[in-house]
Amino acid sequence: TQLLEQSPQFLSIQEGENLTVYCNSSSVFSSLQWYRQEPGEGPVLLVTVVTGGEVKKLKRLTFQFGDARKDSSLHITAAQPGDTGLYLCAGMPHNTNAGKSTFGDGTTLTVKP
Amino acid sequence: DTGVSQDPRHKITKRGQNVTFRCDPISEHNRLYWYRQTLGQGPEFLTYFQNEAQLEKSRLLSDRFSAERPKGSFSTLEIQRTEQGDSAMYLCASDKGGQRANYGYTFGSGTRLTVV
Numbered sequence: 001t002q003l004l005e006q007s008p009q010f011l012s013i014q015e016g017e018n019l020t021v022y023c024n025s026s027s028v029f030s031s032l033q034w035y036r037q038e039p040g041e042g043p044v045l046l047v048t049v050v051t052g053g054e055v056k057k058l059k060r061l062t063f064q065f066g067d068a069r070k071d072s073s074l075h076i077t078a079a080q081p082g083d084t085g086l087y088l089c090a091g092m093p094h095n096t097n098a099g100k101s102t103f104g105d106g107t108t109l110t111v112k113p
Numbered sequence: 114d115t116g117v118s119q120d121p122r123h124k125i126t127k128r129g130q131n132v133t134f135r136c137d138p139i140s141e142h143n144r145l146y147w148y149r150q151t152l153g154q155g156p157e158f159l160t161y162f163q164n165e166a167q168l169e170k171s172r173l174l175s176d177r178f179s180a181e182r183p184k185g186s187f188s189t190l191e192i193q194r195t196e197q198g199d200s201a202m203y204l205c206a207s208d209k210g211g212q213r214a215n216y217g218y219t220f221g222s223g224t225r226l227t228v229v
Contacts (some may be wrong), residue, residue: 004155033217042117042204042220043156050216088155092215099169100146101215103155 003027004089004104012110016078021107023089024071032072032091033101034063043088069094079111117221119205125227126195133191134224138207145188146218147180148204156204162188163210195228202226 005024013019023032031050035043047056049065049072056063060083062075076083086108090101118137126132138145144163148156159178160170164185177195182188192199202225206218 006155031215033215035217035220040223040225042119042206042223043218045217045219048215048217090155099215100158100161101218102158103148105153105155 002104003093003102004091006087006089006104006107008107009105010108010110012112013079015080015111015113017111018075018077019079019109020073020075021087021109022071022073023104025091026070028069028094029091030069030094032065032069032089034072034074035088035090037086037088037106043086076109079109081111081113084109084111117205117207117219119203119221119224121224122222123225123227125229128197128228129194131191131193132195132226133189134203134205134226135187135189136205136221137187138205139219140186142207142209142219143185144208144210145182146206146208147188147190148206150202150204150223151200159190159203192226195226197228200226200228 007022033048034046037043047063052067052069054065060077064073086106088106090103092101120135146161147159150156158171160180162182165182177193180190202223204223206220208218
C-alpha cells in the first residue's frame with residue numbers, strides 16, 4: 001500500500017486548459033513537497049508546504065496543503081506544453097524522526113499544443 | 114556550486130558484474146540520499162547519510178548493495194553481482210538536514226543502469 005496516493009495517474013489535455021492533480025494519504029505529514037520530473041532527469045523541487053491550509057502560488061501553479069496535513073493538490077492554470085512532465089508529491093510522516101521522504105508514484109501530464 | 118552531480122549518467126553491464134556509482138552533493142549539504150526509480154513508479158528510498166554516518170538503510174535493500182560516504186562529501190553506491198531486476202534509475206539527492214521537517218531535496222540527474 002502506497003503511503004502517498006496520487007491521482008490521476010495519467011492526464012492528457014490541450015494547451016490552455018486548467019487541471020488539478022491530487023496527493024492523498026491517511027497519514028499526517030510534517031511537510032509535503034511537489035516535484036516535476038522530465039524523462040531521463042532527476043526530479044526538480046517546485047514547492048514545500050508546511051502549514052495546514054497553506055496555499056502557495058508559483059506563476060500559473062497553485063499548491064494547497066490540506067487542513068489536516070494529510071493531502072495536497074496542485075492546480076495549473078492555462079497549461080502550456082512546457083508543463084508536460086511527471087509530477088511527484090513527497091513528504092515525511094509526522095510521527096517519524098527527521099529523515100527520508102516518501103514519494104508517490106506521480107501524475108504524468110501531457111499538454112498538447 | 115553546480116548542484117548535485119552523478120557519474121556515470123548511463124551504465125550497461127552484464128548480469129553478475131559489479132557496478133559503482135558516484136554522487137557529489139551540494140557542498141554545504143550535510144545529508145545525502147540514494148533513491149531508485151523504475152518506469153512508472155516514484156523514487157524508492159535506499160539509504161541516507163548525515164555527514165559520513167549512514168543513518169538508515171531500506172529493508173528492501175539486499176546485501177548486494179552497499180553505500181559509503183567516507184569523508185562526508187561524495188558518496189558511492191556499489192551493486193555486486195548485478196541482476197536484471199536491478200535495472201533502474203539511481204538517484205542521488207542532498208539537503209542541509211538537521212530539521213524536524215523536510216524542506217525538499219536537490220536531486221542529481223541520475224544514473225540509468227541497464228543489466229543485460
